[in-house]
Amino acid sequence: MVLSKRISIQWSSEQAGELTDTLVISTPKCFSTDVRIFKKHYPYEKGSDSDSDAMDKIFEFVSMGTEIDIEGTNQVQFPSEVNLQEIVQAIKTGKSVEECKAPPDIGTFWPIEGSEDRKETGSMVNPATGVCTDYVEVWRSLNPAETTPDEEVRENHWKNKKEDTEVGxxxxxxxxxxxxxxxxxxxxxxxxxxxxxxxxxxxxxxxxxxxxxxxxxxxxxxxxxxxxxxxxxxxxxxxxxxxxxxxxxxxx
Structure with missing residues (x-):
């Protein structure tokens, strides 16, 4: 289980950057929610001036699904049950969400020398272009019992609580x-x-x-x-x- 924050994404030959506030929560049973909201809309409250904007103008990506480790590799498959890109495609084409189903993303994870962050590489649809593109993402694992909206505390680091604190x-x-x-x-x-x-x-x-x-x-x-x-x-x-x-x- 982990609370993961994306630090950056790099599409193909573009420079790395981060326009979103991205958090992924995954659980011991491999359930997950993944929300990537554009920073200019974060925090977001109902009734804001952006309510009339299309959902893909507020969020880069949203999904709920599972995470499946591919045995014998450093790869993880991310099948989704709800996927923002599929919903947007269904709205644009008039098709059902099932007809717009995309193959699950598969990410390969690597340690980053000299850092506790980790790197993910793979290929997925770039929301900005609609084209399947190679990417490099950098992720940071956070302690969900210590991290606040204003301060990050890394996974397995403790600041205000004991190390044996149970995380519900x-x-x-x-x-x-x-x-x-x-x-x-x-x-x-x-x-x-x-x-x-x-x-x-x-x-x-x-x-x-x-x-x-x-x-x-x-x-x-x-x-x-x-x-x-x-x-x-x-x-x-x-x-x-x-x-x-x-x-x-x-x-x-």
Whole structure:
């Protein structure tokens, strides 16, 4: 399980850079949520001036899925159940999301000499061009019990807590014919993705939040889309909950 922050991406011969605030949360059972929001829109609150913008103008990429280690290699496959690029393609073409399904991304991971960061190489669709392109990404693993929105603490480093502090993991899934969603809490961080197809309309909702232990309050960093997620203040003592017409079940 890990809270991963992307430090940079380099497409083919372009220079490395980072226009997004990207966090990926993955769990011991290999569930994941991946949200890459453009920095100019972050933090994002419903009712902002950007509400009328297309979802791919707010986010570079959003997905929920799983992470599968490819045995005997340093490669990881990332099959997705919800993928922003597939949703955008479905909207543009009038096809179903299933008809727009892309092959899963496969990344190869490498250590970076002199750094605790890691490098990922592979080939995937560049959201800016729509063309499958070679890429190099640099990722940083963070301690989800110590990292705050204002300060990063690396994985396996401890600042305010003991090293044997237990990091809680909660994963809730929602799955019906017309919608699917995942909400993951890892330590003090929550990230959730929800997709629905209703009345001929594709709808994406995204949540990112941080629990401030000093105040006992949730700090919402992204609240996007028409769906309101369950109340984080009462969710995590429940094994299942019906909220907003959606049934959420804890699977981890």
């Amino acid at each position: 993991v909660y994963t809730y899934n929602a799955q019906e014919d017309n919608h699917r969603g995942r909400l993951i809490r890892l330590g003090n961080w929550v990230q959730a993705v929800f997709y629905a197809y209703t009345n001929g309309k594709h709808e994406l909702s995204v949540l990112r939040a941080y629990y401030d232990e000093s105040s006992g309050q949730w700090q919402y960093l992204i609240r996007y889309g028409p769906y309101d997620f369950p109340d984080l203040g009462t969710l995590f003592d429940k094994e299942s909950i019906d909220f907003g017409g959606v049934s959420w079940t804890r699977v981890e």
